[in-house]
Amino acid sequence: MAGVSLVCVPLVAKSVEQMLSEMATAKVRGADVVEIRLDHLASFEPRRDLDLLLRNRPLPALVTYRPKWEGGEYEGDDGRRFEALLLAMEFGADYVDIELKVTGISSIIILMDTGWLWFIYIYSCLKCSQHLHV
Template identity: 40%
Template sequence: MTRGKICVSIAAQDAKSVSAQVRAIADCVDVVEVRLDAMAEPEVAKCCSLLQKPLLFTNRPLWEGGEFAGFEDDRIAPLFTAIELQAAYVDFELRADPLLRKQLLQAMESAPTRMIVSWHDFKSTPADSDLEDILQQMLKSGAHIGKIVTTAAEKTDLLRLIKLQEKALAKEFSLSCFAMGEVGRISRLATLYMGGYMSYGAVNASQATAPGQLSVRQLHALCEQFEKVESED
């Protein structure tokens, strides 16, 4: 059975702390997201040196739920460093300046790094027409992978996200699509078996980087249980 990747999202003050946290859960994850916006200084090179897993570098701004409050040129500078060091992924927000996105994509032409273009809604799940518009923007963005994360108020929101995931699959576009909040927790598992590229978890419950986020051990255990049941049928 094919499933998407499990990514641990780590917000720590320095590369050494990130590395220590990864060691405790390395057997459960496929990718490590380093939240540069949580660092005192963006230690990209040290992370690449210390960590053996594929790395995703994110420098999330305040206006997209992150901690970075400076100028955009300063925010994306460490992402260029990540590309130069051949990191597996960098995350860049759909709402950000498309000219800066173009510059990052141009830098990737001579590197194996792939761009994840992301969009988050911390209050609700938009109407279907709005979700489809976001997907269309991602398809035209030039990014390799999309990430659409909403906040679910009811189970019907999850069904609408599943439909959006199906539309991305039909267009052969890699998309991570799930919901935050208590209602959305199940979608973090379900997306992995419905064509979702990747789901994100925390090192542990106290270090969640988003509402309703499972720990990667919980997510990994649920995957194992689901796959065991499927293999027995």
């Protein structure tokens, strides 16, 4: 996809219903992708809400659950946040965003291609010659 630009619309509604409405509007207005900002939902029930959001999406979706320390709204436990992002992958999210600054890991890149999920973990290690673990 070299040279191709896509328009991604962030969804920061407070309810799942509002996000679904914003998704439909984004599609009508020409968006290529939506970013589902879970951290903006006023009341988030991962299994129920992710199922509704991902099953009813009219466009490919990038799922983000941004913590406060990275400019988001989520103030809870990272374990709960990661569980929700893993659940998003199980429910078929097209893309999942995880911050570069997670405990012990400088970067996580998650690629999804034709139903196969690839995890590439890149660890910070100043004394190691091998930085990439698959």
